Amino acid sequence: MISKSNASLNPGTVAAIKAKRALQVAQAIVLDIQSNAREIGDRLPQEEDMLARYEVARATLREALRFLELQGVIHLQLGRGGGPVVSRPQTRDFASSLSLILQFMDTDLRALLELREAIAPDMAARAAERATNADLAALSDCYAQLERDSETAAFEETNRRFHDLLGWASGNPTFGLLTSALHLLTRDMAVELGYSAQERANQLRCLARILSAVRLCDSDAARRHMERLVKGSSEYLAERSPELVAQKVQWGEVA
Structure with a gap:
């Protein structure tokens, strides 16, 4: 009134x-x-x-x-x-609001990859320190599925799910939320790319080392292996598809 x-x-x-x-x-x-x-x-x-x-x-x-x-x-x-x-706000609600802001900031995929490089190693280290038995079981099951998906189109999605689980296993919900939101923002942008057989094998080896470090509660090893993984992944994407890395974030429906 x-x-x-x-x-x-x-x-x-x-x-x-x-x-x-x-x-x-x-x-x-x-x-x-x-x-x-x-x-x-x-x-x-x-x-x-x-x-x-x-x-x-x-x-x-x-x-x-x-x-x-x-x-x-x-x-x-x-x-x-x-x-x-x-209701309970979901990751997609946060991702949608974030994508709207990032669009007006003229943000591209390269910036999101740099953000992942900055937070993923610490996220893995925290998971090594704090993962519960339930977290370890979920990560192990997801990795086993990732091996089964290594030659299928489902590999990328299962790979993202492993990183999501690792983020939530960190015991810090902001790691889990941000990691899952970044995957939602980049899912459609990377759908046309796909990993080569060699890169999939490399990702599997790195993730196996990260999972082993988390099981052993070795935070230094988890951080080191994750740093190597995300840096190598960013370099792979930039070399294979520089136009994709330069693609701008667009606000839209987040599945």
Whole structure:
């Protein structure tokens, strides 16, 4: 609702004020979700109750809810008895927001490869220090699948999954989140490339050494082998397809 003090403002300023208010309401809703210990699948209060709780116009509340839906915090169920339901933001939600920002920063694949070179060695070292038995089992199963996929089109996807598992095994969710998001951002960009048989064999050897180091809790070896792997992979991509490495990040639907 526009107050009398805002009545003389130009439409652009009024819109900015309304958008800021909607963001404040969205933040308040998130705080209430956490403070009330709401879980995935829990329904939020009815619209009339939320209007009274946050003291805003209906349009402002709905804008706040749409913002939270875009971020993956809630989903809006349709039909009788529908309304906002608590969700858990997924990696694809983060990747989508990140790709939008990176597009406006004119970011290319080379920059993402450099970022991977910077974080992957430390990620592997942390995994060697902190991986649980469940993490080790998942990594072992994934590596076995990677060996089976070594001569198929599934190799690249299974390879990405191994690195994702390693990121989450680090015990630091930001490593897992960023690693998985980078893979989502680059999946479509690299789909036309594929690895040669020689490069696949090289990747398998490096990953076997990394997995062994993680099992032995040898963080130095895990870091060293991962540094060698990601540096060699970046060089391989740059040499085989320089036009791909120069390709710009584009915002779009992230699967």
